[in-house]
Amino acid sequence: MEQLELLMGGFASALTPINLLWVLIGALLGTAVGVVPGLGSAMAVALLLPVTFSLEPTAAFIMFAGIYFGGLFGDSTSGILLNTPGHSSAIASTFEGHRMAKSGQAAKALATCAIGAFIGGLIATTLVVFFAPTLVKMATVFGPAEYFALAVFAFMAISAVVSESVIRGIAALGLGLALALVGIDGPSGTARFTLGMPQLFDGISVIVITVGLLALGEVFHVASRIHRDPVVSRIETKGRARLNLTDFRKALPAWLRGTAFGAPFGLIPAGGAEVPTFLAYGTEKQLAKRRNDPEFGTTGSIRGLAAPEAAANATAGTAMGALLALGLPTSATAAIMLAAFQQYGMQPGPLLFERSGNLVWALLASLFIGLVILVMINIPFASVWAKLLSIPKHYLYAGITVFSMLGVYAVSSAVLDLWLLIGIGLIGFLMRRYNIPLAPVLIAVILGPMAETELRRALAVSEGDLGILVDSPITTTLYLVLAAALTLSAVQHLRHRASRKR
Amino acid sequence: MSITQNQADAEAGTEPQGKHKPGFGTGRSEFVVVAVLYTVAIFLTIGTVTMNVQGKSAPGPQFFPVIVCIVLYLVATLLAIQILRTPKVPDNSIHPGSGQFSADMLHDLGHLGREEDGTFDDAPPQTPVKTWKTYSDWRTVGLMLGGVVAFVLLLEPLGWIISAAALFWLVAYALGSRRTIFDIGVGLLFSSVIQLAFGAALGLSLPSGFVGGIL
Incomplete structure (x- = not known):
């Protein structure tokens, strides 16, 4: 039980007043961006990345982790109260959650979400603490071919397997890989696609890309619809958010089932919490049918809300594990956090535990602290958070625009970065307009350089023989699993196309 | 390129108008994306061909860009074909994570039925009363x-x-x-x-x- 000792050490360094302050700030910010539709934790971390450079890495990551979890605590509020899920990770919680709100149980629904998110996150983080060393040991046997296979797996899983349109997903992936190519090529020292501009020798900053796609792109998207989309009405929450013992007993098995769905998905680069939340919802629905639950689908079942909520945060918890131990980002927010590690000159993966063990364990400890703080600021103040839904959009987005400009300019005080930001912002707008997913771009930008280096390294060793890429049991398994997933997804797409033609 | 596109359209789409006839362009404005993809691909192609390669490592710095170029040309062409065959007008249905997830797949995973599909029906009407010439403002x-x-x-x-x-x-x-x-x-x-x-x-x-x- 070496982990427990290390974790205690982590708690000791995370429980300093200043680090507690960062956890609290992260939790508050995360809940806020989760509650407000269209923002989300990925955008918040991207916007804060440049201004946190002057912080100590531990403080910055503690805050980011608070934001990641907080985003999933707040995300179901708009779905429950407005019936318009603000984030796709909250769609599955909207069905039963809004029914509960309509039948006068809005406060109870919000409390179910908060406790569900807490339980899911808690179990997943505990799993990470116990299995992280195993993952690290697994990762130490990885060679260039294995890392390349892992990158290909992440690329294809996020762009093709779960996406609405395979072509659009891969188009996004290609754009991301292209953006990552700009700059001086490490192994050979060749300047690539820099147009001779010295400012581009270091490549296009990840901050410019993430802020452009996630923040400025969203601002343009909101501008294109704000005078056209109808205004939605909000259900007022009455009373304090609390659950009585009967509710708690009813919801507990659902929370645990949701966690069981969510936890494994954090390790798979399937884009985040959406797939497990739907799986969890589907299971609760089948179970309700079997036991003839009259609430499900009418006045709203607490179980149908509890399971997806726990699933979402469990995904976030294990995603942190995959990020820290393997260096594998499995969602957009995790990808940006990986970029943050790289900005501080650290590379998540086995070496991180060795070289920056203190930071890793302090971060894991602060995840637990963050969850406790989040549940404390979410249950008693659920209706206060809901008030964020009435912030005037024009001020919100004006602030985001100014803040994007600030962040990008702060990176290197270069006006060229601002022009790139506008260009990438327009691409982000086009992608939203035509439903082209953004996550593949982020994953490609962040894992692209690694994929290229490892591929070239592998081929240099084998002197050009492509066989080395599939030569070990690990790579063969990864490619086989990927092929199976792609086949399943193709069958799924074709079946729906056929049924629509009929 | 996409900047000029926006300005040209900005003038065309200001006034609200009644129903208009679907022309060839209807539902095919996504060609802008095809153009962006081709532009990036051509830029990469030129950059790769004219690259001033340092060192003699094999595979060299041009190896990966070539792969990316092939991918980009391929998806741009496939996307163009898809838009030509099935034009798509903006709908008001939900696209989880702006196309990140297939709604059909989530539908199956969640065992969704008519109840859930109708969930958003009693929300305020998603189609605005007025119609505009362009979807985007x-x-x-x-x-x-x-x-x-x-x-x-x-x-x-x-x-x-x-x-x-x-x-x-x-x-x-x-x-x-x-x-x-x-x-x-x-x-x-x-x-x-x-x-x-x-x-x-x-x-x-x-x-x-x-x-x-x-x-």
């Missing part, structure tokens, strides 16, 4: 784009406080706020607080412009 987008371009041009001559306040006001105006004096005040407050907090406390250097020269 190019006037507002154009205004915002003009705002950020002006900001970048004016940042160094005017300094952070003034240009950021102006940008704040313009975005708020474009998005529908009509309290001009108040908005300018909020903008000035916001930009000054940022200048103080990030410039003085965290040590980021923000341009002070001519105001800094006077003070």
Whole structure:
């Protein structure tokens, strides 16, 4: 039980007043961006990345982790109260959650979400603490071919397997890989696609890309619809958010089932919490049918809300594990956090535990602290958070625009970065307009350089023989699993196309 | 390229209009994306061919760009074919994570039925009463784009406080706020607080412009 000792050490360094302050700030910010539709934790971390450079890495990551979890605590509020899920990770919680709100149980629904998110996150983080060393040991046997296979797996899983349109997903992936190519090529020292501009020798900053796609792109998207989309009405929450013992007993098995769905998905680069939340919802629905639950689908079942909520945060918890131990980002927010590690000159993966063990364990400890703080600021103040839904959009987005400009300019005080930001912002707008997913771009930008280096390294060793890429049991398994997933997804797409033609 | 596109459309799509006949272009505006993909691919191709390769490592620095180029040409062409065969007008259905997830797949995973599909029906109607010639509000987008371009041009001559306040006001105006004096005040407050907090406390250097020269 070496982990427990290390974790205690982590708690000791995370429980300093200043680090507690960062956890609290992260939790508050995360809940806020989760509650407000269209923002989300990925955008918040991207916007804060440049201004946190002057912080100590531990403080910055503690805050980011608070934001990641907080985003999933707040995300179901708009779905429950407005019936318009603000984030796709909250769609599955909207069905039963809004029914509960309509039948006068809005406060109870919000409390179910908060406790569900807490339980899911808690179990997943505990799993990470116990299995992280195993993952690290697994990762130490990885060679260039294995890392390349892992990158290909992440690329294809996020762009093709779960996406609405395979072509659009891969188009996004290609754009991301292209953006990552700009700059001086490490192994050979060749300047690539820099147009001779010295400012581009270091490549296009990840901050410019993430802020452009996630923040400025969203601002343009909101501008294109704000005078056209109808205004939605909000259900007022009455009373304090609390659950009585009967509710708690009813919801507990659902929370645990949701966690069981969510936890494994954090390790798979399937884009985040959406797939497990739907799986969890589907299971609760089948179970309700079997036991003839009259609430499900009418006045709203607490179980149908509890399971997806726990699933979402469990995904976030294990995603942190995959990020820290393997260096594998499995969602957009995790990808940006990986970029943050790289900005501080650290590379998540086995070496991180060795070289920056203190930071890793302090971060894991602060995840637990963050969850406790989040549940404390979410249950008693659920209706206060809901008030964020009435912030005037024009001020919100004006602030985001100014803040994007600030962040990008702060990176290197270069006006060229601002022009790139506008260009990438327009691409982000086009992608939203035509439903082209953004996550593949982020994953490609962040894992692209690694994929290229490892591929070239592998081929240099084998002197050009492509066989080395599939030569070990690990790579063969990864490619086989990927092929199976792609086949399943193709069958799924074709079946729906056929049924629509009929 | 996409910038000029926006400005051209911004003028065309200002007035609300009645029903209009579907032409060849209807539902095929996604060709803009095809154009972006081809542009990036051609840029990469030229850059790869004219690359001044250093060192003699094999595979060299041109190896990966070639793969990316092939992928980009391929998806751009496939996307063009798809748009030609099945034009797509914007619908009001939900696209989870802007196309990140297949709604059909989530539908199956969640065992969704008619109850869930109807969930969003009793929400306010998603189709607006008025119809517009273009789906996107190019006037507002154009205004915002003009705002950020002006900001970048004016940042160094005017300094952070003034240009950021102006940008704040313009975005708020474009998005529908009509309290001009108040908005300018909020903008000035916001930009000054940022200048103080990030410039003085965290040590980021923000341009002070001519105001800094006077003070």
